[in-house]
Amino acid sequence: MKRIATLIAVAVVLLAGAPAIAQQKITVGVSLPQDDNPFYIALRRGIDGRAKELGWDVIYVSSQEDKQKQINGVQDMIARGVKGILISPIDATAVNAAYDAAAAAKLPIISVARASTSPNQTLHVAMDEKQIGRDVANWTINAVGGKGKVALLAGPAGSPTFKNVLDGYTEVMAKNRGMSVVFNQFGALSRERGLKQAEDALVANPDLVAIYAANDDIALGASQAVASAGKKGKVVITGMNGVPPGLRGVKDGAIGLTVELNPVTWGRLGVDVLAGYLKGEKYKQQVFIKHVLVDAKNVDTVLPK
C-alpha cells in the first residue's frame, strides 16, 4: 500500500514538474515584413542560428507587407506565450498596435532593421540609415571624379528605411556642385524594374555616370541595362544589402559598390540583445550595427565560400 502511494506521489510530482521543466525552454516570437526578400531570409537565418545555440524556440508569423496581418500575428504570438518579440515593422506607425499589445502583456518588443515611432518600442537594433546613404554618396563621388549625372532608382514609396538612406545620399549629392540628379523614380525591389528604369534613364541621359539602386536586385537589373547599352565600366552602379548575388556582381564588376548589412549578424545581434534584456541588462535605445561598404577592393574577403 505504502509503495503504491509513493509511486503515485512520485508520478504526480513528475507530472506537475514536467510543465515546469518544459517551461525552462524560452520561446520568442519573430515578425518580419516579407518572406521572399533575400535580406530577410538571411536575417532569419541569423536569428534561427543564434536561438538554436541558446536552446530557444522561435515562432514566426508571416505578414507579406500586410500591416493588419503583422499586428494580428504579434497578438497571436503573445497569446501563445512568447517571452519576447523581435519585429521588423512594415511601417513606422501603422503597426503600433503590435507594440501596444506587447507592452500590455509586459513583454519586451525589439525592433530590428526597420523602426517604429511607438513609445512602447523597447529597443531598436538597426543600421545607421542616413549614414549609409552618406557613405554611398561619398564613395560614388569619389569613383566618378566629382562630377556627372546621377539616376536614382529608389525603393518602394512610403518605406522609411529606404527613405532615410536616400535622404542621406541626396544630402551629400546636393552639397556637391559637380553632381546632378537627373532621374528619380520609386519602384519595386525587383530586378525587372531595375532593368526597365535603367534602360529608360540611359536613353534619356546618355552621359549618365552613376546609378543609385535601393537594393542589389535593382542594381543587378540596372547592370544588365548598362551592359546592353555598351556602357559597362562607364556607369557606376551602387546597390545595398550585400546578398550573395550582389556580392558576385561586385566581383564581376557589374556593380561598383554594395553595402553589407550582414543580415545574418544582424539577426544574431537581435537575439543576443533580447537575451541580455531578459536577463536584466541595460541597453541604449538605439543599438547600431556596423555596416561595411563592399567594393572591388574588399569583396573577396566577404564573399561566401
Added chain:
Amino acid sequence: MNKDSFVRQIPLITLLALGAAIALATDRFLTPLNLTNVLVQASVITVVAMGMTFVILGGGFDLSVGSTVALSGCVAAAAMMKAGIAAGVAAGVGVGALVGLVNGLVVTVLGVNPFIATLGSMVMVRGIVYLFTGSEQVPLDGTLPKPFLDFGVERFLGVHYLVWLPAVLLVALSWVLAKTPYGRGVYATGGGREAAFLSGIHVDRVITSTYVWCGALSGVAGVMLASRLQSGQPTAGEFYELTAIAAVVLGGTALQGGEGKLYKTVIGVFIMVVLGNGMNLLNVSSYWQRVAVGLVIIAAAAADQLRHRR
C-alpha cells in the same frame, strides 16, 4: 471613314497621338535605342496579353497570369540547370499550361465564377512559387546556359529574338482564331454561350482550352522573362494581370467576349508601354505615373462600355 470604323480605329489613333506627343516633348523618344528598348520591354507582356485575349474572347477572365509567369520562369530555370535548355523551356511552358488547365476545369466543371477561380489560383500559384524557390532567385549559385542567356540579348536581322517571338505568335494565333473551326468556336462561345451550345459546340471544352492557351502563353512569357533577367525571379510578373486586361480593353476588345482581335490587344500593350516609357524619359514622378496609368485604364473601360452597350 464613317463613324463606326473611326470608333474602331481609336486605339491605333491613340497610340500614334501618344507617340507624337512624347516625341515632341523629348527628342530621346524616337532614337533607335529607345524604340528598340520599347519593343523589348513590351515583348513579354505582349505574350501574356495575347493569352488573356484568348480567355476573354471565350467569355472568361484570368487573374492568375502574373503568378504563372513567375512560376514558369523559376521552373524553367531550375529544370534548365539540371537537364538542359530544351527541358527547361518545355517545363516552363508545360507548368503554365497546367495552371491554365486547372483554371479551366475549376470554371467549367466546378462552375466557379472565373474572377473568383483565377483570383484563388493567382494567390495559390504565387505561394507555390515561393515554396518552390525558397523565395530566392533561380539559380541561386551559377548561371543559366549561355545560349539561353544570349536569346534574351541577341538579334536576328537587326531585331531582338525577344521581339520576333511575340510577332510570330501573333501571326500564327491570329490565323487560328480567325480562320479555323476552333477559332470560330471560341468566338461563338464568348458571343452567346447557349446559342453556341445549341449549335453543337462543346462549350465546356472550348472554354477550358482558352484557359490552357492563356496559361501556356504565360509560360512562354515566363521563359522569355527568365532569359531577359538571366534568372528565374519569384517576384516576377507583379501586376501583369492588370496590365494585360488594361491592354485588352485599350485595344478595343469587349470584356464580355465574342468579339475582338489579337492585334488590337497588341496595340493596347504598346499604349501602356509607350506611356510608361515616355513618363520615364521625362522623369515624371512615380506618383503621377500611377495616377496616369489608372486614368488611362478607367478611360479605356468607360469607352468600352459606351462602344459595346448592349
Added chain:
Amino acid sequence: MTPILVAEDVSKHYFATQALDHVTFAIAPGEVHALVGENGAGKSTLIKVLGGICRPDSGRILLDGSEARFHAPADAFAAGIAVIAQELRVVPSLSVAENVMLGHLPTRYGAVDWERTRAAAKEALARLNLALDLDAPVGSFNFAERQSVAIARALSRRARVLILDEPTAALEDREVERLFEVIRRLKSQGVAVLYVTHRLEEIAAIADRCSVMRDGRVVAGHGRGEFGIHDLVVEMTGREIDLERPGSGETAGAVLLHDVTDERLALRERHILGLAGLLGSGTSQLLRRLFGAERGARYTLRGEEFAPLHPSQAIAAGIGMVPNERALGLVLSHSIRDNIVLPNLKRFGKGAFARMDERAIDDVVRGLIKALDIRPAVPHAVVRSLSGGNQQKVVLAKWLAGRVSVLLMDEPTQGIDIAAKTHIHRLIREFAARGNSVLFASSELHEMLSLADAVLALRDNAIQGRFDRGSGLTERVLRDAMHGQR
C-alpha cells in the same frame, strides 16, 4: 364615357422593326377591353408603352385627359396603371402580405408596421373576394393564387387601370372562371381592365370591347356582339385560314425518328407534327431532349438506337433545332455568315485547326440568303440589327446549310410580322415536302391547326393524346387535352 387612358398616335421601333405604327387606343373606366393579335403584332410593345416600361418614339399617352410622361414603371404604377405580366413578378420567398404591399410598406418611426401591412393586404384581397394566409410565402401557392396576389398588389396601389397580359395562359378552366369573376367585380368598382389574350373564345365571355392588332397597327375595333372568332382571326392574320389544305399537303413516308417508350411521338418523312401545351407543360424540354441539349432521351433514328448526350450528336445525325428565343438560336453580335457557318464547321473545315473553305462558305451563304429572302442581303450584317422575321430566317438557314432531315422548332413564328410568318410557314412546308420531317411547338392554336398534319397534346411533361388531321383535330379537342379535361 370619357376614356381614362389613351395612347394617341404612338409609334415605336426596335432596330429594323416597326413595333407600333401610329397606334391610337383608348380605354374607359369600368370597361373590359380585350386586345388580340398574333405574335409580333405589337401587343407587348403597346403594353410596355402604356405601363411606362418603355418610351414611345412619337405620340403621347393621356391619363385622365392630360399628358403623362413615364420615365420608369414606378411612375406609371404610382399614377394608377398596373401591368400584370405573364411571369407575375411576385417574390416567392416573401409573405403574401409583404408582396401585396411591396414598394409601399407602411412604416412607423422608420420600421415596417406589420399590422397595417396585413390589414391593407387583407383589404386588397377582399376586393377580389379572396382570403389567403397572409403570412405564408407566396412561393407555396399555385399559379392562380399568385396571380391574385399580383392583382391585389396593383389594387393596394389604387390602380385604376389593370393591364393583364395573357392571364389565362397557365390557368385551368375552373381558375379561368374565377378570374372572370374577379374581373367583373373590379369592373363594377370602376377599374378599367385591358385584357391581352390569344384565346379568342374568352372574349365573348368577358369583354365589352375588343381591338385587333396586326403589324403594329390597330386594324379593327368591335363592341359586344361582334366577337365572332372567325372574323377576328381573319383580321389578325390578314387572310383566310385554309383548313381545307392540310398541313404539309403531302402523304407521310417512313418513320425517321420515334420515341422508344411512346409510339405516338413518331416523326415521319414529309410529315409535320405539332406539339401543343400550356406554359410549363414540357414542350421545350421535349424538344431539347430530342436535340441532346438535355439528358434522358432514348429514341430510334432510322432504325438505330439514338440517345444524344450533346447537341453535336444530334446535329451529326441530321437534326436541327430552332429554339424559342432568338438569343438562343443566334449569336446576336455576330454576322449572318458567322451564324450560318456555326453548326456546320465540320462541313467546311476538316479538323479543329484546319483552314476553312471560305469560297464554299460564301457560296452557301449567298445561296441561302437568296432562297430565304433574308434582308438586308449582306452576309456580314450583324444579326442583332435584323428584324425578328429575318433573324428567324437566319436560324433556319443554319440548318438548311447543314442539310438536316429533321427540324425541331419551338415557337417558330414568335415575335414575327405577318408577312415573314407566312413566308416561314411556306419554308416549313417546302422543307417537309422534300422528304424531311418537322416537329414544332406553338402556343398559337390556329397556327398549329393550319400547319400540322397531326398534333400531340402535352401536359405535365407527358403526352395526353395524339390527334390526326381529319380524325378529330379541332381547337376544342386540343384545349381539353392541354387542360386535362376529358
